Amino acid sequence: MSRYTPGEVAQRTGLSLDTLRYYERIGLLDDVDRTPTGRREYSDDDLGWLEILRCLRETGMPIQQMRRYADLCRDDGTIAERIALLEQHDDSVRDQIAMLQSQRAHLRGKIDFYRAQG
Amino acid sequence: MSRYTPGEVAQRTGLSLDTLRYYERIGLLDDVDRTPTGRREYSDDDLGWLEILRCLRETGMPIQQMRRYADLCRDDGTIAERIALLEQHDDSVRDQIAMLQSQRAHLRGKIDFYRAQG
DNA sequence: CTGGTACCTGGAGCGCGCTCCAGGTCAAGC
DNA sequence: GCTTGACCTGGAGCGCGCTCCAGGTACCAG
Numbered sequence: 618m619s620r621y622t623p624g625e626v627a628q629r630t631g632l633s634l635d636t637l638r639y640y641e642r643i644g645l646l647d648d649v650d651r652t653p654t655g656r657r658e659y660s661d662d663d664l665g666w667l668e669i670l671r672c673l674r675e676t677g678m679p680i681q682q683m684r685r686y687a688d689l690c691r692d693d694g695t696i697a698e699r700i701a702l703l704e705q706h707d708d709s710v711r712d713q714i715a716m717l718q719s720q721r722a723h724l725r726g727k728i729d730f731y732r733a734q735g
Numbered sequence: 736m737s738r739y740t741p742g743e744v745a746q747r748t749g750l751s752l753d754t755l756r757y758y759e760r761i762g763l764l765d766d767v768d769r770t771p772t773g774r775r776e777y778s779d780d781d782l783g784w785l786e787i788l789r790c791l792r793e794t795g796m797p798i799q800q801m802r803r804y805a806d807l808c809r810d811d812g813t814i815a816e817r818i819a820l821l822e823q824h825d826d827s828v829r830d831q832i833a834m835l836q837s838q839r840a841h842l843r844g845k846i847d848f849y850r851a852q853g
Numbered sequence: 854c855t856g857g858t859a860c861c862t863g864g865a866g867c868g869c870g871c872t873c874c875a876g877g878t879c880a881a882g883c
Numbered sequence: 884g885c886t887t888g889a890c891c892t893g894g895a896g897c898g899c900g901c902t903c904c905a906g907g908t909a910c911c912a913g
Contacts, residue, residue, distance in 0.1 A: 624889065634890085635872055654879060656890060669845070676838045680870070696853040703846050710839045714832055720794045721828045727787070728821050735814035741860070752860085753902055772909060774860060798900070 620650075621659040630667045637667075643680070645670060645687050676710045738768075739777040748785045755785075761798070763788060763805050794828045 627634050640646045646666060649657045673683050686702055689695040745752050758764045764784065767775045791801050804820055807813040 622889080633872075636870085638891090639871065652879095654891095656879080672838045672841050674870095676835060676842070696849050700846055700849045700853065703842060703849070707839065707842050707846065710835055710842065714835050714839070717794060717828055717832050717835070720790045721825065721832070723790050724794070724821060724825050724828065728818055728825065731814050731818045731821070735818065751902075754900085756861090757901065770909095772861095774909075792900095 619661055621664065623657050623659070626659045626664065626667070629664065630671060632667065632671070640667075640670065643684065645680070645683055647691075673706070676706070677713065678706055682706070737779055739782065741775050741777070744777045744782065744785070747782065748789060750785065750789070758785075758788065761802065763798070763801055765809075791824070794824070795831065796824055800824070 621629070623634050623637060626632075626637060630637075632640075637646075641649060646663065649659055649663060652658055670683060673686070674680075678686075682702070686699065689699050689702065739747070741752050741755060744750075744755060748755075750758075755764075759767060764781065767777055767781060770776055788801060791804070792798075796804075800820070804817065807817050807820065
């Protein structure tokens with residue numbers, strides 16, 4: 618039940634202050650609580666949600682789709698849709714990994730080729 | 736020793752005509768041979784090189800670095816540097832795969848969590 | 854010969870995901 | 884009280900990697 622300043626959150630999540638504000642502005646993050654003078658005060662829940670956002674972004678989900686997921690999460694009774702969305706994304710991450718592994722094999726082949734030359 | 740029209744190359748490589756011209760313009764691809772009337776005629780070598788470019792791009796190498804690699808490849812006696820560049824990239828691909836795998840575990844955890852709920 | 858399609862050029866435009874800026878308010882240490 | 888630095892807002896700008904466009908030329912089927 619702690620509260621965090623923007624600076625702390627930036628440090629913990631690895632997101633910039635600008636990105637944090639940007640995410641809030643476009644509706645990826647619900648309006649963050651404010652102190653009486655208008656400064657943001659993030660909650661543990663906010664931090665948890667930002668972790669999820671980071672997971673989705675790092676794995677290449679487009680912002681649009683993340684917004685769709687955020688919208689679903691605001692509404693109970695969307696569990697099935699959330700599962701569907703995440704599963705679809707999981708498949709794309711799986712494919713992405715497979716592609717990288719296969720291209721990495723080419724890369725290593727090329728390196729070995731150079732090694733044999735030099 | 737075949738020759739290919741731009742359309743054929745686009746189909747084979749999965750790159751758009753615009754992207755092919757773009758790559759040539761920025762020096763990723765050496766000037767392609769032309770017919771007497773000025774149309775491009777790609778060689779097997781061009782196709783092979785485009786495969787390499789695709790491998791590097793798909794694995795997330797920035798265009799700038801690809802240009803650097805292309806420059807090295809125009810100059811003999813840069814084998815060591817090419818190896819260094821590719822190895823560095825290979826490391827980054829390895830890290831990328833590891834990150835994706837770890838984030839994918841989170842993703843699957845989240846999905847399982849929803850499954851237990853619904 | 855004619856039409857349709859593929860190709861040519863230089864340069865502008867775009868979508869994404871931030872990132873930066875100006876001009877201001879607030880909080881905390883000296 | 885004063886300074887310093889963290890934070891606020893709205894909106895403009897940016898870097899990347901293409902993508903599109905206008906206006907023109909060449910090839911090919913019928």
